Amino acid sequence: MRGGGPEGNSGIRPGTIQRIFPYAKRYRLRLSFLVGASALSALVTAASPLLFGIVIDKGIVPGKTDVVVWVAAALLALALVDALTQYFQAKLSAQIGEGLVYDLRTQVFRHVQAQPIGFFTRAQTGSLVSRLNTDVIGAQQAVTVLMAETVNTVLTLVLVLGAMFYLSWQLSLVALLIVPIFLIPGKAIGRRMQHLARGSMQLNAEMGSLMNERFNVAGAMLNKLFGNPARETEYFAERAGAVRDIGVKTNVTAQMLGIIMGVTASVTLALLFGFGGALVINDVIAVGTLVSLVTLVGRLYTPIQQLSSVQANAMTALVSFDRVFEILDLDPLVKERPGAVDLPSDPADAAPEVHFDGVSFRYPSAGEVALASLESTDHARGPERSDEGWVLDGIDFRAPAGKLTALVGRSGAGKTTITNLMPRFYDPVSGTVRIGGHDLRDLTMQSLQDTIGVVTQDAHLFHDTIRANLLYARTDATEPDLVEACRAAQVWDVVEALPNGLDTVVGDRGFRLSGGEKQRIALARLLLKAPPVVVLDEATAHLDAESEVAIQQALKTALRGRTSVVIAHRLSTIREADQILVIDDGRVRERGTHEQLLAAGDLYADLYYTQFARQAVGESGDDVVLGAAGPAT
């Protein structure tokens, strides 16, 4: 078990406690009221048993009605104060706690969003979501429950013990003999609870991750095609079983303290009545005093129990804080450097040139981009890719302004990796990627995002309306803008025919659009954003002739006047390219136009004759899909 599983390291990193203070500081006024209310409630807890003694010894036994009435009224008043303080304690503690959960969640969300794409390829979504849910709530406990509880506990203990000694030191000593019986096992149980809490969170996150993976549409489909239900269930049952086992251990451990306490309470009561009864008979103390004492001792148990579990609770909460901080401490591999500038817009409104200057790259190792504890645990993490060598090796090319550059090459040659460097999904290990003459690392993330538009093969749409998906690219687009973009992307006819038009819900669980339709919606999204530079991974899917023509027209509109780098799968795109780069084993092996490269008779010609030859048949007619089934693309 890696990353601090139940058998792993359950310690807290140094400095965690100090890091909590700034979060609590924001709520200092409410916290001080909460502490005040807790103190008041401690006072009430210690005061009312004293009144029981008074009403018996000074009222009932001597037969003084007025004393009985006054003490009863005082008890009533105390009950009222108690109710009010409880209400305020609950309210303040909820406000502070929920506020803290909100602060932590938004901070983690912001931070995770800033992580490079490599982080998301490694981290398990389920584990990540669990950090945002469970751990953040655990962390809340540290500040609210613990702070208020500790004040209340300590004060109650001091006041109740004070009152007991004031009444009878002999009986108080008898009662105090029991304290170590709570405290010693409490400490051991606390340590075990901390251990179990971290393990339980980790195991729950793993189980959640598995369900997330198997139950999204793509996962479920894969499961139907290749999965074996019995094997899958067994795999899940293993995880659920681990959650069950640790749940049992946690519950039993938590109950142990209560059991020990119950037994000790009975023993103490027996002792008190035996010893105290003798003192009353011998006139050492009054009967009311014994009643007061028995009640006071009853009120000792809760604070003593709380005190013994304070450490366990604090540790559980600290583990949560620690796990949240662990995420906040992840330094994104790709980030905006201080003093980054916006890409200056071209006065002539021309698209900028993209320049790869001696770019070499290998994918970062797991340890560089993600946390071990956010990855699956019981499979080895697989080879660290970085050890396998370079994926790109001295890539040099210029994608001329406003022109179409097509990337072709065998599968795994490095085409996608090249395009991944343009929006800074990753940074080159050496060399520079420039846009309009500026190193991408000198530009603000926002201006880079505004400059580059990417359409991937399997364009993702959120589970939301088409309108919302389109507006994601440009929030201020008007209805006519949306319609125009859809028309230009050749998808308006499709959208119009949908049950709710632009307001039809699409995405994983929404209306199922075909692959071609989805890519055209993605193109409409790109057109709305209107970036000067476009990165496109053409869909390889075979489309019917009509969709094919529609896609080609949409592409023409989308790429016109833009600097575009396209991983080309279609002959028409390759032919129209101003420059074709043949990528082979992470290098640019050849460059030129279709005719030039064909004439050169090297790799491109090979690819053309072995993989693209099929298209020669279709050249006179509709466009033909290139290399969809073959290894060359």
Ligand SMILES: Nc1ncnc2c1ncn2[C@@H]1O[C@H](COP(=O)(O)OP(=O)(O)OP(=O)(O)O)[C@@H](O)[C@H]1O
């Ligand atoms: N996230 C990643 N982590 C580690 N290695 C990766 C990652 N993505 C790709 N690779 C590796 O980098 C190499 C180049 O992959 P890339 O996806 O760039 O090739 P490609 O030319 O686009 O191939 P295809 O046409 O099949 O998509 C491959 O060996 C691949 O296994």
